[in-house]
Amino acid sequence: MDLMAFVPYSMTAPTVQHEPRVEHVCEVSPxxxxxxxxxxxxxxxxxxxxxxxxxxxxxxxxxxxxxxxxxxxxxxxxxxxxxxxxxxxxxxxxxxxxxxxxxxxxxxxxxxxxxxxxxxxxxxxxxxxxxxxxxxxxxxxxxxxxxxxxxxxxxxxxxxxxxxxxxxxxxxxxxxxxxxxxxxxxxxxxxxxxxxxxxxxxxxxxxxxxxxxxxxxxxxxxxxxxNFHLYKIAEMGIIIVVSVHWAACIEYYLPLVVDKIAGQKDPSWIRSPYMEKRETKYKIYLTCINRAIIALIGAAQYLDVSAPEDIIYNLILSIFGFLGFVYLLARILQLMTTFHSTNKRHLKLIQQLQQYMTYKELPHSLQRRLLSYYNYRNKKGFERDKIIINHVSPYLREKLLLHSYLRLLNNVRLFGHLPQLVVTQLISSVCSEIFMPNDALVRAGTRGDALYFIASGTVAVYNNVGKEIYHMEDGAYFGELALVIEDEHWIASVIAIENCEIYILSRSDFQHALAPYPDLLAHLQNVALARLEQTPLLKKDHEPDALPSFENVNISSIKAKKRNGMARLDE
Known part of the structure; x- marks a missing residue:
């Protein structure tokens, strides 16, 4: 069920003051x-x-x-x-x-x-x-x-x-x-x-x-x-109409075939005095429809059924009519059950959303955005996945999480230097978030405190003066340095262009998992700095000309901070 149908779009809807957000107007060459x-x-x-x-x-x-x-x-x-x-x-x-x-x-x-x-x-x-x-x-x-x-x-x-x-x-x-x-x-x-x-x-x-x-x-x-229920009703209606139509036509076709093979000797219903009065094809067809429906529902025929082919065919129609009735009844009951359960679940969600939006007096644009979020979340099955993962055994939970975040583990080079025990602990700390179009993942100048991995979707990268530089898509990530170096700030803003599913790992969770391994943390800092010297932050391999300026990342100050931190640890 599409939740958007419950909030009509209105060009004259009242507006309220809310926090401004970046509207993505693509400046990247198509x-x-x-x-x-x-x-x-x-x-x-x-x-x-x-x-x-x-x-x-x-x-x-x-x-x-x-x-x-x-x-x-x-x-x-x-x-x-x-x-x-x-x-x-x-x-x-x-x-x-x-x-x-x-x-x-x-x-x-x-x-x-x-x-x-x-x-x-x-x-x-x-x-x-x-x-x-x-x-x-x-x-x-x-x-x-x-x-x-x-x-x-x-x-x-x-x-x-x-x-x-x-x-x-x-x-x-x-x-x-x-x-x-x-x-x-x-x-x-x-x-x-x-x-x-x-x-x-x-x-x-x-x-x-x-x-x-x-x-x-x-x-x-x-x-x-x-609409699902209208479609099911139409599907069953077409099958019933076609089946009855064919049964009616074969009701008349079968005696004609027998006459062609054996001659007009048997007492078929098509040669009864009643049928002699049915001169037009339309009247004959109506009689055939009537006989077919009577046979399908197992009622008594008003015309003689004495010829062998008539007896056999009407017996077959009666059997198929009974089986069809049972099947149709089962489908109707199933449809009613599905309709009731689906409506009940969605009605509860819609009521909660409507009550919340009415209480908060949200503008129509924000209401539609909220409903779009829930549509996307329901389609992705986030609640279902969460229920399954939270109710399985610890061993199965670990396997499911490792499979779910397999691309994250394979793509982020920093994780290749971690032992399996630490990786398992980190995976349980990763959270999956949905960002709608024009949502800001990070903003330039703010403190970096997490790694962002794009599971699906496309984001736009803006430099510190607000110029769009390039796009990042599935499998890309940024914020690797924020996991191992504190007090670093984003040198670019990242804005969602379409519905995006983003995996986020915070620095606090990362460093908590590495707390028992201080030497490993120092090694990862060296690895991240070495990679930073070779590749500017948020680089795209196939667009080397559209990169943030290297001047925005002061590697010398980062190394100085790292040395001071190590000196304090030695003291």
């Missing part, structure tokens, strides 16, 4: 467009090719993009990897997939409604609908071909698979046969040999495409942000 680099040129053909390629790569607006890739840097890497390795593949989070899945969902629903009508009410007039059927098959074949060129997201490895061989292998193992059965090109044989009329019955296999509707609609539910 990155080179990867599409222009891949397809250079300014001709109309080049622009068309770039547009078409742009529809096949990762869309930044796709909801799964932010959910699975998490940050701008991860998205940029995914686009670069796609263009370099498999430019002819279609990304599963692309705008093309949104368009294609939307079109195919509506198209297949229409096919599932039209196909049984053609088969039943144009049983002896196949030539009238052959061309329509060929057009339908052509679209379904296009869908199969596109599936071979569309990557997929592997939730186990959390990677997008674009290798055509892996994609094709997975599709062939999964649902290729099911999809291919619905487009067998046997109509050409029917046209050539009139005696093989029964091959048209294979079009009934198009009902297997109901699986495609369900799969595509579940993706579109996230794309278009449809």
């Amino acid at each position: 990155k080179e467009d990867p599409l222009t680099r891949t397809i250079p040129g300014s001709s109309a053909w080049s622009r068309i090719r770039r547009w078409f390629l742009g529809t096949r790569i990762t869309s930044r607006l796709h909801p799964f993009t932010r959910w699975c890739l998490k940050s701008t840097r991860a998205i940029d890497y995914e686009i670069s990897h796609h263009l370099k390795s498999h430019p002819y593949m279609i990304h599963p989070f692309s705008s093309f997939r949104i368009f294609w899945e939307s079109v195919m969902t509506l198209f297949i629903i229409a096919v599932l409604l039209i196909t049984p009508v053609f088969l039943t009410f144009y049983f002896d007039e196949c030539a009238k609908w052959y061309m329509y059927n060929h057009a339908i098959d052509a679209m379904l074949i296009c869908d199969i071909i596109i599936r071979f060129f569309t990557g997929h997201y592997d939730s186990r490895t959390q990677l997008v698979i674009l290798d055509p061989r892996v994609v094709a292998s997975k599709y062939l193992r999964d649902f290729f046969i099911v999809d291919a059965l619905s487009v067998l090109p046997l109509e050409f044989i029917v046209v050539l040999t009139d005696s093989m009329w029964y091959l048209t019955s294979l079009n009934l296999l198009k009902i297997l495409r109901i699986r495609t509707v369900i799969v595509y609609s579940r993706k579109l539910y996230h794309v278009y942000r449809i």
Whole structure:
């Protein structure tokens, strides 16, 4: 549930005085467009090719993009990897997939409604609908071909698979046969040999495409942000309508097939005096719907059921109707339970937030910011992770924390000089914080007292005169010197550009863990100073020209402070 829906945006909302904060207006030169680099040129053909390629790569607006890739840097890497390795593949989070899945969902629903009508009410007039059927098959074949060129997201490895061989292998193992059965090109044989009329019955296999509707609609539910309960009701409604429609058409189609094979000898209901009065196809269809529903609910038929095919088919419909009723009842109960529990949990949170915001008389802009924070926090599952970690055994807690902060341990060079016992103690002291766009992580001139590691997101770095220097993204960190040297001040301000998850380790926790090892602390100070002499603070390897001035870091004074501190320890 989106909490933002509960606080409407108002351009005329009253404002109150609050602490000013830095609004990020990007001054860094934009990155080179990867599409222009891949397809250079300014001709109309080049622009068309770039547009078409742009529809096949990762869309930044796709909801799964932010959910699975998490940050701008991860998205940029995914686009670069796609263009370099498999430019002819279609990304599963692309705008093309949104368009294609939307079109195919509506198209297949229409096919599932039209196909049984053609088969039943144009049983002896196949030539009238052959061309329509060929057009339908052509679209379904296009869908199969596109599936071979569309990557997929592997939730186990959390990677997008674009290798055509892996994609094709997975599709062939999964649902290729099911999809291919619905487009067998046997109509050409029917046209050539009139005696093989029964091959048209294979079009009934198009009902297997109901699986495609369900799969595509579940993706579109996230794309278009449809209410979960409305989506489930619509999904069940489509399945019920399609099922009853097919049951009604087959109710009339089955006796026609028997007549074609055995001749008009058995007492089928379609030759009853009642049906002789039903002259139009529309009236016949209404009767079929009526018979199908009666059979599905297990009631008594008002027309004779004496032919063997009628008895068998109505028995099958009764069994499926009972099983379908049980399944539908279970889904409704599950939906009501989910609705109740979800509403109860979110309603409690919304009430608390509304009471707090009303009591504090917060402006609308701040209310929306607060709700955005809770949306992001709920999506990341912070409360769930905290509950799990706090309730497992100490051994499991240590393993979970080491796994959670693995990138922090691998990227920060200072930790490579620490024994495992100290690392384990430090990891338990790391806290994870969320910073919203334009939140300040640190400000120039303030005292540095922690190490900051960017788990996901992008931050902007400003020098001491307020000029934006560069961006830092996933896996970057700063504040290493603040862990081992006291009374140092930040030489730059760092502002969040997007939603960021930041790991923070304070100097007090770091030095408390190292208190039993005074020689180790002195060694780490030497390591940090040596690295500082080689690399300015907050340096970016691939942008050496956009660095803070070295004059802002007085290494000689730091070394003097360190010597004085060591002298006091000796005394």
